[in-house]
Amino acid sequence: MPAIVKIPQTPSEYEDIVSYLKSNTIPTHVQNNRITKSNFVRRCKKFVVDERNILYVPTVCDNTEKRRRVVPKYDEELRKLILERFHNQANHRNYHKTYSAISENHIGITQEEVQEYVNKCTACAINTSIKEKTDMVSIVSRAPWKHNMHLYVFEIPYCSADASNNRCYTLPKRCI
Numbered sequence: 001m002p003a004i005v006k007i008p009q010t011p012s013e014y015e016d017i018v019s020y021l022k023s024n025t026i027p028t029h030v031q032n033n034r035i036t037k038s039n040f041v042r043r044c045k046k047f048v049v050d051e052r053n054i055l056y057v058p059t060v061c062d063n064t065e066k067r068r069r070v071v072p073k074y075d076e077e078l079r080k081l082i083l084e085r086f087h088n089q090a091n092h093r094n095y096h097k098t099y100s101a102i103s104e105n106h107i108g109i110t111q112e113e114v115q116e117y118v119n120k121c122t123a124c125a126i127n128t129s130i131k132e133k134t135d136m137v138s139i140v141s142r143a144p145w146k147h148n149m150h151l152y153v154f155e156i157p158y159c160s161a162d163a164s165n166n167r168c169y170t171l172p173k174r175c176i
């Protein structure tokens with residue numbers, strides 16, 4: 001079970017982590033409180049940073065260390081690029097495939113978000129509707145009424161045409 005990593009919520013949180021990893025700088029707002037400070041340091045240790053100041057979360061998978069790029073929620077532009085790259089430019093594959101390809105190298109985009117994106121994809125909606133039309137198989141009957149022929153047996157209650165009579169009758173069982 002991989003450790004739960006709290007993705008930076010704001011650009012300043014992101015920068016704080018980057019600057020700690022790069023130069024061991026503790027941000028001023030956590031310096032005075034011992035617990036906050038140690039929590040911050042512990043949190044930072046879950047990340048690594050590259051020369052472009054991009055944060056990654058290292059994970060060990062099959063004895064190989066992999067890095068997953070941190071995709072913060074506020075970075076709309078990056079999220080859009082990733083979704084386009086892994087869905088639109090990847091043959092509009094379904095959301096399961098899109099999500100597993102994204103999550104292999106990124107952290108911070110949820111399965112629900114990918115599903116929502118794919119559900120809203122206009123190209124996919126058009127393709128699905130075309131596919132559904134071609135998937136429809138018409139029922140061709142070889143014999144007339146073969147598919148609709150049933151024998152109904154039931155009782156039909158009816159009222160006498162003679163209103164003064166004021167009595168109801170039940171027809172005998174019959175076939176229609």
Ligand SMILES: [Zn+2]
Binds near residue numbers: 087118121122123125
């Ligand atoms: Zn699509």
